[in-house]
Amino acid sequence: MQLELDYELTQLSQLTFCVLDVETNGSGPEEPSITEIAAVKVRYGHLEDRFHTLMRPKNAIPPRIVALTGIQNHMVEEAPLENEVIPQFAEFVRGTVPVGHNVKFDLRYINAACVRIGMEPLTATPLDTLTLSRRLLLGEVHDFRLGTLSQYISARYRPSHRAMDDVLATVELLHALIERAGQLGATHLEDLRTITTLNSGQLAKKTTLSKTLPHKSGVYLFLDQESKPLYVGKATDLKTRVRSYFSSEQRRKIPVLLHQLSRIDYSVTPTLIEAEALERRLIQGLAPRFNHQHKNQELWWIDTRHRSLLPSSAAKDHLLARPNHLLGPFLSKFSAHSALRAIESLKDSAGEVLLVDRDPEVYQRIYHIFHNKMVSMSNEKEFEKAAVTRDDAKRLLMKLSVTLLAREIRDREALQLLESQSHQRVTIQEGLLDIQGDSCWYQWANRSTDTELFESALVANRVLRGGLNPLTHLSDLSLASEIHRLGELFVARLS
DNA sequence: GCAGCAGGCACATGGCAACA
């Protein structure tokens, strides 16, 4: 593994490539079917060593394949078997970067033979000239067969479906492709592998901008030549996400964006939710011209004491002074209004509106409203209605718990706290955290020793990740079973 | 307030092209 990482960071001129090719009798790799195998080691553009032998397959070579390769049955009758050839071949390839045209095809046969004779398959990650050609010569040739490509680059060796001829043709193709990639700034093996994911040579130049990005969650920032922000986005995997802009993005604005792109900055965050928060702040602060979402977006809060709605700007002072009396944030005024209506529907026996608070006593009172209803229904033998009421109670209590959990992490103070503490991760329920890969619930979990409550936090987290507003979207059936189970937990705790 | 559309992101899938 370490060896491979070193390869990726080694300059192309210093690598030893092993260009290989196999011919078969047309049978699958599941039985001995290789008829010829050839390889050459190439370093600094020079052939250093070569390996070539015929091999005896299990079955006869059919006429169709004889016509294709020119290898006839009498030529392989005395040839060595795979248990003699494959160990020598594996030793020849050791310490090099395997290369071939559609190389995975060849390696399938070689590795199947390795397994049959009790050897480990070849593990080095190969380089495929077919894939590279598709990227670097797109639009220049009508197909990517080895013969077509050899002709296109005016190679001295022409492929003939004999292993060594094809290997030598592939060597020339490899050198031509490396030269072409070098014009785009590729200097290392890692760069060649990156190019295999691109869709045009022009874009290839700019993918080198993503070189330094890590495979971690965070926020990326596209900048133009004058370092003006073009676009801010978040990603669960920064490197993969940014590279996807060069290979698979279909949005109309993307070509224009990439044309103006000159630099990529990024910031790693421990969790996706923190990335979302940072993304939002950057968009609001920098107003990148290609960001439409979140631009001028106002968040809304509910003032539970006055039963009114507050925009973020007005809620700021309240958040610092009386955070327990604010519920939110909500992504739109409409969502906040819906939530407020839901809250106002909760009235106790005296007709007083029950305001959502962190005080567990409120839950107790809500539960008793439903409990009393259920008892009276049961007394009147309306068991089905009672069951519906019971389920309503569970759902409602879960709604409220999720809302409170949402508030725990989504207000700005909590997010700032998470950012400041992100380097001091608390390990609670280690397995769960690893699976979820999210530290946003650490501070909440840290105050609870209850495993199931901690699980409910993870469910709430999923609700938030899906962008569901807890008070307005919990009719979502996909969450029903989880909510049902967790609602039972809350009801049990309250009773 | 609502409907329709577009944006954003992650993931799934079917067709194509290469090999022998």
Add this chain to the structure above:
DNA sequence: TGTTGCCATGTGCCTGCTGC
């Protein structure tokens, strides 16, 4: 002809924006 893997495209789920 059969197999395989890549990649363009589609899908799902949510969001915000705009016009009525």
